[in-house]
Amino acid sequence: MKVLLNGEWIQLPEHIINVSDVLKHYDIHQRHVVVEINGEILTKLEHQNTRLADKDRIEIVHFVGGG
Amino acid sequence: MNNRYSRQELFLPIGKDGQERISNKHVLIIGAGALGSGCAEALVRAGIGQLTIVDRDYVEWSNLQRQQLYSEDDAKNRIPKAIAAKNRLLAINSSVVIEAIIADASVVELEDWVKKVDLIIDATDNFETRMILNDVSQKYSVPWIYGACVGSYGISYTIIPEKTPCLSCLVETVPLGGLTCDTAGIISPAVNMVVSYQISEALKILVGDLDSLRNKLVSFDLWKNQYSAIQVDKLKKEDCPSCGNERTYPYLSFENQTKTVVLCGRDSVQIRPSLPTIRDLEALEKVFAKQEGTVLRNPFLISYNVEPHRLVVFKDGRVLVHGTKDISEAKALYHRYLG
Ligand SMILES: [Zn+2]
Numbered sequence: 001m002k003v004l005l006n007g008e009w010i011q012l013p014e015h016i017i018n019v020s021d022v023l024k025h026y027d028i029h030q031r032h033v034v035v036e037i038n039g040e041i042l043t044k045l046e047h048q049n050t051r052l053a054d055k056d057r058i059e060i061v062h063f064v065g066g067g
Numbered sequence: 068m069n070n071r072y073s074r075q076e077l078f079l080p081i082g083k084d085g086q087e088r089i090s091n092k093h094v095l096i097i098g099a100g101a102l103g104s105g106c107a108e109a110l111v112r113a114g115i116g117q118l119t120i121v122d123r124d125y126v127e128w129s130n131l132q133r134q135q136l137y138s139e140d141d142a143k144n145r146i147p148k149a150i151a152a153k154n155r156l157l158a159i160n161s162s163v164v165i166e167a168i169i170a171d172a173s174v175v176e177l178e179d180w181v182k183k184v185d186l187i188i189d190a191t192d193n194f195e196t197r198m199i200l201n202d203v204s205q206k207y208s209v210p211w212i213y214g215a216c217v218g219s220y221g222i223s224y225t226i227i228p229e230k231t232p233c234l235s236c237l238v239e240t241v242p243l244g245g246l247t248c249d250t251a252g253i254i255s256p257a258v259n260m261v262v263s264y265q266i267s268e269a270l271k272i273l274v275g276d277l278d279s280l281r282n283k284l285v286s287f288d289l290w291k292n293q294y295s296a297i298q299v300d301k302l303k304k305e306d307c308p309s310c311g312n313e314r315t316y317p318y319l320s321f322e323n324q325t326k327t328v329v330l331c332g333r334d335s336v337q338i339r340p341s342l343p344t345i346r347d348l349e350a351l352e353k354v355f356a357k358q359e360g361t362v363l364r365n366p367f368l369i370s371y372n373v374e375p376h377r378l379v380v381f382k383d384g385r386v387l388v389h390g391t392k393d394i395s396e397a398k399a400l401y402h403r404y405l406g
Contacts, residue, residue, distance in 0.1 A: 006293040032238040034284060036297045043302070044239070059295045061286040063238055066217040066253060067102040067192045067261075 001054040012052070019047045022058065032063040072114050085274035086114060092273045093117040095184040097172045097200060099148040100124070101253065102214050103190030104136040105262030106269075110188075111156045113270065117164040118156070119180060122148040123171045123337065123385060124330075125368060133255040145379075147367045169367060170383055171339055172196050174319050177203045186272055187211040188265055193328060194238075201226070201234040202309050202316040212268050214261040218251040219290035221261040224299075225268045225280055232303035233310040237284070256289050327394050335389045336397035344384030351380060355404070376400055 002011050005022075016022055019042065023029040035042045036059040042050055052058070076086050094115055096103050099122035107120055126134075126141040126148055134148075141151040153167035170176055172191070181187065181203050189211055191197055197213065204211045208228045215222050226233050264285060271279045283296040308315045328337050348369050355362040360373035371378045376390040378400065386405060388397035 006295045008293065034237065034297055034299060034302070041297060041299060041301045059297050061222060061284050061295055061297055063194075064215045064217045064220060064222060065192060065194050065197075067098055067100055067190050067215050 001052065001056075003052060003055065004057045006059055017051060019050045019052065019058075022052065023047065023060070026060075028060070028062050034061045035059070075113060080276055080279065081270065081274055085276075088275060089270070089273050090114050090116045092186070093119070093184045094186050094188060094269065094273075095119045095121070095180055096188045096190055097121050097177075097196065098190035098192065099134075099136070099152045100130070100190060100192060101133045101255070101258040102216070102261055102265070103148075103188075104134045104152065105258060106188050106190055106214075106265055107152055107156055108135060108159065109262060109266040110269065111160045111163050111165070113266075114160070115163055115273070117166070119166040119168065119184065120149055120152055120156075121168040121170060121172050121176075121180070122152070123169065123381070124148050124387070125379070126151050133253060133258050144365060145363065145368065145370055146365070147381075150367065169381060171337070171385060172200070173339075174199055174203075178206075178319070181207045181209050184209060186269060188269060189213050189215075192330070195328060197234060198318040202318045204228060205233055205310045205314065206316055206319070210272055212265045214265045216257040216261045217253055218288075219254055219257050220286070220288045221257045221264075222284070222286040223261055223264040223268075224284045225272075225282075227277070227280070228310065231282070232299055233307060235309035236302050236304045236307045237299060254289070260287060260289060327398065329392050329394065330387070333389070334392055335387050336391060336394055338386045338388065338397060338401050340384040346380055346382055346384055348380070348382060351405075358404075371404065373404075378404055380405070 002009055016025060019035055038057050072086050075081055076083050092115060094110055096107055099120050107118060110118060125145045126137045128142045130137055131142060136152045136155040147169045149167035149169045153165050156165050177199055187204060187209055189197060189200060200211060205228050210227045213224045213234060268280060284299045285296045287294045305311050308317045326339055330337055348364055351369055352362055352364045355371045360371060363370045367382060369380045379387040386401055388400050391397050
């Protein structure tokens with residue numbers, strides 16, 4: 001499926017079904033992240049069971065510590 | 068009276084009234100690295116009344132690529148960043164009252180400093196300090212502005228007590244690991260972008276224009292050309308231990324404070340004594356001089372080089388052990404040379 005990820009259209013691989021798969025795909029599943037799908041923010045528990053659909057607008061922000 | 072603030076006063080949302088307000092405000096900046104340098108210079112140029120800047124480190128060559136307040140002389144002489152920053156800031160604007168503090172920002176210190184200020188700007192390089200800062204901000208109801216960057220990526224969020232979610236609401240536990248300036252490097256545009264976000268929000272708070280605050284968690288990647296801003300109000304938790312109905316301020320309790328910390332961007336470990344100490348640097352210099360290795364002392368610290376390690380001892384008792392990321396190795400060296 002094709003999704004708008006942080007403002008860019010991306011073709012996601014077949015095996016990606018829900019939000020936690022995307023986080024794993026970008027190797028940020030072990031980091032602290034905030035995820036928003038189509039304007040709706042998700043709690044951490046919802047990452048596991050929120051399925052993605054074609055043309056979803058996804059925003060992912062991950063926390064970093066440097067400064 | 069010169070007209071140094073005229074262009075800022077012409078900017079309508081600030082105006083002469085806003086400028087007057089800015090000149091009566093006191094801001095605390097925690098950290099005088101890349102973000103701290105940028106934020107401090109911007110606030111001082113903007114005519115802030117008083118600035119307290121805190122840092123535990125000294126200037127090194129690898130800082131000069133992005134830490135805009137420092138020069139080669141500062142790196143050569145290993146001048147503590149707080150001191151080097153103050154000197155440069157006073158040269159930029161001598162009418163600002165600047166307090167430079169060479170110290171680790173931990174609970175006791177933060178609770179003391181926060182009482183005097185209107186706003187705190189986060190320019191630290193670690194989450195342990197940020198979680199303490201977050202609790203202190205909630206306890207004393209002083210807003211703070213989170214900012215961080217690594218590589219070409221940056222992030223910022225403004226935390227207003229009683230209004231927005233706090234950092235605990237957003238991350239729940241202290242984020243560990245992940246990329247640091249050490250592993251991923253950092254480019255100055257990412258720093259400057261975060262500084263711009265932080266200072267824009269700071270100016271809005273200082274002039275009292277809270278309606279104009281961004282109210283979103285913002286992040287960007289300047290190399291990957293990405294930008295994101297998320298409305299995170301929904302993440303505010305009623306039962307948050309830092310900002311919820313029954314607060315315990317968990318990061319202010321003694322048990323949650325680490326005494327050793329691996330520094331971001333450096334092959335170094337910091338060790339701080341569990342009780343406040345003042346080191347007699349002169350006496351220590353004599354001790355080191357009898358050992359193999361080389362010693363350098365300035366009024367603020369002693370640097371003792373014994374290959375492949377370097378120990379830097381500050382007056383407030385903290386020691387930086389360079390040349391290792393291993394906490395137990397660092398502790399062993401600390402005890403070997405400092406008892
Ligand atoms: Zn909270």
